[in-house]
Amino acid sequence: MTPHIDDEITFRRLEILLAFMETGNLGRAAEMLEISAVSVHRALHGLETGLRCALFRHEGRNLHPTEAAQALAELAREVLRTMAEGVRSTRELAGYSADRIRIGSLYSLTNRTVPKLVMGMKLRKPDLQTELVLGSNADLLRKLRDGAIDAALMGSPDQASDVESEALFEDDIYFAAPMGSRYGGMQQIDLGACANERFVTLSEGFVTYSGFMEAFRVAGFTPNVVMKTGDIFSLMNLVCGGVGCTLLPGRVRSVMPQQIELIPLQARYLMRQTISLSFLKTRERDPTLLALLSFCRTSKADLG
Incomplete structure (x- = not known):
């Protein structure tokens, strides 16, 4: 059974702990993280509450880390590094902000629209690899929902509340x-x-x-x-x-x-027909899709 971690112990508080250990001062840690010194102090106290042990000695208004704080900081660096790598690899498997993008398209768009889009994205993101998947509107919508493609050039789908569409041309x-x-x-x-x-x-x-x-x-x-x-x-x-x-x-x-x-x-x-760039609303913050959407919005006259 996975051991329970107290709710007071969060990734954000571990980040604040590392900032404080690096700077040795509440004010400088707050400046580094662009938060208030009070927020830093509350985060450190929250870690102590969650761990049920003291991490700092109070000498006047100053905090001095104990051996326990040093040990936690060392573990925190490894935990945050591992989690950051996990987030990166998970996003890559899901196609989120990876070095490749899978674009679905109707066959009829491969003469003009697709080449213009691919070349435009190459100029914006030279290292981006593009994979093209062709199919019908129904095929592309299904692949979009299954995660087999990241975006689709297709007829604007009807009754698809889970899909965001940017009209390109009629x-x-x-x-x-x-x-x-x-x-x-x-x-x-x-x-x-x-x-x-x-x-x-x-x-x-x-x-x-x-x-x-x-x-x-x-x-x-x-x-x-x-x-x-x-x-x-x-x-x-x-x-x-x-x-x-x-x-x-x-x-x-x-x-x-x-x-x-x-x-x-x-x-x-x-x-x-209204031809659109479509993608799942759950992916609307994906940096690669945002770059694709930005290009489409500024290049509509060339894509139709």
């Missing part, structure tokens, strides 16, 4: 059809007139899939989905190959095959 959703289709040259697409069209889409859990289904809910019919896929680049290839049409976010335009045409939706079907 992205409109477009109708995507193979070049030369009957939709070619149209200024806008009326989804209500596409009930007989074949569609391909991302799997459930992707933020683009959610927008896809919501658009057709507004259109008043269930789309004929002939194939689903697990990443947006495969989805674009399916459209390019004539397997079906789909809905795509505008951010993929720069990496989209030339054989695909993006056409705006009519206003009543307009869908817009």
Whole structure:
């Protein structure tokens, strides 16, 4: 059974003891720790109370450490050193303020947003190693909660009170059809007139899939989905190959095959994604995440 340590004996009081032993004076110890001399005196008295023995001899207004105080100070140095190392290693295992950061991302953000973010963080923290984990919105939210990633670039999660999100940019959703289709040259697409069209889409859990289904809910019919896929680049290839049409976010335009045409939706079907940097609220004081958040806030114009 672990022996009980009296509540009067705390790490903070051991730190104060070491400061007093180093300076030999209540006032100088207080100055070193940026507290009052009264607080130093109370801490030393609290240690004596917890240990149930005298640590100092009173000579006038001065305190002189006994052999017991010297012995406690020696142990305190070792205890505090061990605990500091334990805190450091525990934080490192949890990803807190370590020399690496695990960032989750949607596939569609790997062309512009992710490289800009990684290079910006390299300039701020040259020794920081970045690990990239790709997945759907649902995958990334689960990995965030499981501690498998430290932060995620994703669609702003709904009903996630445990997650802090910083909006980076908004992205409109477009109708995507193979070049030369009957939709070619149209200024806008009326989804209500596409009930007989074949569609391909991302799997459930992707933020683009959610927008896809919501658009057709507004259109008043269930789309004929002939194939689903697990990443947006495969989805674009399916459209390019004539397997079906789909809905795509505008951010993929720069990496989209030339054989695909993006056409705006009519206003009543307009869908817009909000892309955010998300992390657990329990990690909101992590210095590495704070640096990441600071970069995102000052670089939003370049990340979208």
